[in-house]
Structures are given as structure tokens and as C-alpha cells.
Amino acid sequence: MAESAPGTLIFSFTGPADRRDWLVAELGELGFGAFDHQPDRLEGFIDESLWTSDLRVKLKELVSRVGCRLVDERRAAPENWNATWEAGIEPVEVGGFYVHPPWHSPRAGAVSLCIEPKMSFGTAHHETTRLILSILDGLVEPGSSVLDAGTGTGVLALAARKLGADRIVGFDIDPWSQENALENLARNQEGGISIRAGGIETVKDEPPFDLVIANINRAVLLEMLPDLVRLCAPGGRVVLSGILRPDEAQMREALAREECTCLEVIVEGEWIAVVAARA
Structure with a gap:
């Protein structure tokens, strides 16, 4: 029987909002490729093929050090989560600026700031x-x-x-x-x-x-x-x-x-x- 394609592991974290922001930066170094900020939690996505027992130990240490809690983990079937995440990033208009990712066009009459976030902080969504x-x-x-x-x-x-x-x-x-x-x-x-x-x-x-x-x-x-x-x-x-x-x-x-x-x-x-x- 053919092996199934690697899926995506989704981890849910809770903790103070500023700690969750800090956690995003640290999770990027572990290989997490996308994040979903919810009012009460942060979800991090990592390709199942990257996941190891060593990473699990590092994740446990990281969550404790940052001051957050891992409250859930689940596996999702293969899907392009980066594309899903990108599709959810909408432009933000603030202070005369129009902050938008590359897959959205500038807006006439506003100062365009085209930002591809990758793993760095600063998309104007915070x-x-x-x-x-x-x-x-x-x-x-x-x-x-x-x-x-x-x-x-x-x-x-x-x-x-x-x-x-x-x-x-x-x-x-x-x-x-x-x-x-x-x-x-x-x-x-x-x-x-x-x-x-x-x-x-x-x-x-x-x-x-x-x-x-x-x-x-x-x-x-x-x-x-x-x-x-x-x-x-x-x-x-x-x-x-x-x-x-x-x-x-x-x-x-x-x-x-x-x-x-x-x-x-x-x-x-x-x-x-x-x-x-x-x-």
C-alpha cells in the first residue's frame, strides 16, 4: 500500500497576547511555517515531515520559557497551508498607509507599503x-x-x-x-x-x-x-x-x-x- 503524503501538524497555544507574539518568532526557528492569530489562542502550522521527537522536546522547553501553554495538537490532511494562510492576510489601511502583501494590489490615494511578512513581525495586523x-x-x-x-x-x-x-x-x-x-x-x-x-x-x-x-x-x-x-x-x-x-x-x-x-x-x-x- 502506498504511503500517504505528509500532512500538517497544527498546535494551539494560549497565553498573554504579548507572549504569543514572542512565541511566533521562536516557533519560526523550529520550522513552523504559518500562524493563525485568534482572540484566545495562537495556532502554529508545521509540515509533518519536519517533525521529530527532538523538536517535541524543544517545543516543550520553549513554551515553558516563553510563558505560554500548549493546549491542543492535531494533524490535518495534506494541504498548502502557506497558501491558505496567505489568502487570509488582508490589506490594512491606517494613518494614510495601505499595508498589503504582494498578492494584493496597491490602492489609489493611499501610500502603499507592500510587505511580505514571512516569519518577521510587522504586517499592520497587530x-x-x-x-x-x-x-x-x-x-x-x-x-x-x-x-x-x-x-x-x-x-x-x-x-x-x-x-x-x-x-x-x-x-x-x-x-x-x-x-x-x-x-x-x-x-x-x-x-x-x-x-x-x-x-x-x-x-x-x-x-x-x-x-x-x-x-x-x-x-x-x-x-x-x-x-x-x-x-x-x-x-x-x-x-x-x-x-x-x-x-x-x-x-x-x-x-x-x-x-x-x-x-x-x-x-x-x-x-x-x-x-x-x-x-
């Missing part, structure tokens, strides 16, 4: 990305300089370029982010943006920036904040997201310790973005 895009037009001046910390797909760096920023640098610790971001720059026919693989040490010798953007998570933001503020020019703006509403007070206190004045807090769902001015 609240934190939309929050920053919604206010970016009022923060980027023509000819200004912008630092994009945790650049992911490069969507925020691209948006800053579309608004007229001149010197733009993005960095991300995720190994696939640099390649993905550079592909998206080429796809949008935008050059002159430096994308670096690594952490904030990759920009430590850069001159100060007029605008510093960081869409990461609370723990990393708090650790990185002194360096982010140092890299912001006096009188410049620091925009932070990846922050849940209950963490607003802690983030305000951390900014105050760095002699930054909180100018605005915007909210979408359970998430916030904070705009601050450096003294």
Missing part, C-alpha cells in the same frame, strides 16, 4: 504596529533621521521613508529579519535604509536620531530604554509600543527617569503606544 503607523505622519519631518529598533519586516522604516525621512537605520535580533526587511525595501523600490542584524550594539556609534521608534515588548523596552534615549537627539521624540495597558505607569516612570516627558498615550484594544520628548 495593534502595536497600527498604533505607530497611525501617528507617524505627525512625527516624521522631511529630511529627518529615524531609528527603528526591532524593525521586523521593515514596515515602520519604510513608512518613515515614504514620509520623507532621510537617514533611517533599523535593527533586529531575529536572524531572518534582516533578509526579510531588505526584500521588502527592494519590493517597495526604496533604498538608503540601513538594516542591521543584531541588537542595539549595532547602532551604538550612530549620531543621534530625530525620532527613535521601538515596537518590541515591555521587558526589552525597559532594558533598552537608556540606550534608546541616548540615541535620540535633544528635543527629539521617542515612540514606544509593544506595551499592554496595565504597564503604562511603569513605562511612564521609566521615561521620567531618563528625563523624557510623556506627550501622548494612544490606545487600541489592550495595547498602547507612548510618545515622549527627550529633554
Whole structure:
């Protein structure tokens, strides 16, 4: 009897929303190729042919480390799950931008940001990305300089370029982010943006920036904040997201310790973005 074709294994995870976002990045390194974000859970898809007992051990350790729970796993018959996942990614219009994957056409009258997400964060389907895009037009001046910390797909760096920023640098610790971001720059026919693989040490010798953007998570933001503020020019703006509403007070206190004045807090769902001015 002929062997059946490999199917797809689907794993369901629960946990705080910010932890699930972090989990996506880690699962990509294990070979998971697509994800479905539900209000109460995250589903990850991996080709059955890639699955091993060693991966199961790594998955168990990862879920525990990130602070999520594996609540279900099941097998689906062979299907092109990447195509199914892609078909479910719809364009997002926010802040005058039209963020769309390559398989959707630009929209007349809106600033097009063509983003192929792959395994990097930043498709404008998450609240934190939309929050920053919604206010970016009022923060980027023509000819200004912008630092994009945790650049992911490069969507925020691209948006800053579309608004007229001149010197733009993005960095991300995720190994696939640099390649993905550079592909998206080429796809949008935008050059002159430096994308670096690594952490904030990759920009430590850069001159100060007029605008510093960081869409990461609370723990990393708090650790990185002194360096982010140092890299912001006096009188410049620091925009932070990846922050849940209950963490607003802690983030305000951390900014105050760095002699930054909180100018605005915007909210979408359970998430916030904070705009601050450096003294």
C-alpha cells in the first residue's frame, strides 16, 4: 500500500497576547511555517515531515520559557497551508498607509507599503504596529533621521521613508529579519535604509536620531530604554509600543527617569503606544 503524503501538524497555544507574539518568532526557528492569530489562542502550522521527537522536546522547553501553554495538537490532511494562510492576510489601511502583501494590489490615494511578512513581525495586523503607523505622519519631518529598533519586516522604516525621512537605520535580533526587511525595501523600490542584524550594539556609534521608534515588548523596552534615549537627539521624540495597558505607569516612570516627558498615550484594544520628548 502506498504511503500517504505528509500532512500538517497544527498546535494551539494560549497565553498573554504579548507572549504569543514572542512565541511566533521562536516557533519560526523550529520550522513552523504559518500562524493563525485568534482572540484566545495562537495556532502554529508545521509540515509533518519536519517533525521529530527532538523538536517535541524543544517545543516543550520553549513554551515553558516563553510563558505560554500548549493546549491542543492535531494533524490535518495534506494541504498548502502557506497558501491558505496567505489568502487570509488582508490589506490594512491606517494613518494614510495601505499595508498589503504582494498578492494584493496597491490602492489609489493611499501610500502603499507592500510587505511580505514571512516569519518577521510587522504586517499592520497587530495593534502595536497600527498604533505607530497611525501617528507617524505627525512625527516624521522631511529630511529627518529615524531609528527603528526591532524593525521586523521593515514596515515602520519604510513608512518613515515614504514620509520623507532621510537617514533611517533599523535593527533586529531575529536572524531572518534582516533578509526579510531588505526584500521588502527592494519590493517597495526604496533604498538608503540601513538594516542591521543584531541588537542595539549595532547602532551604538550612530549620531543621534530625530525620532527613535521601538515596537518590541515591555521587558526589552525597559532594558533598552537608556540606550534608546541616548540615541535620540535633544528635543527629539521617542515612540514606544509593544506595551499592554496595565504597564503604562511603569513605562511612564521609566521615561521620567531618563528625563523624557510623556506627550501622548494612544490606545487600541489592550495595547498602547507612548510618545515622549527627550529633554
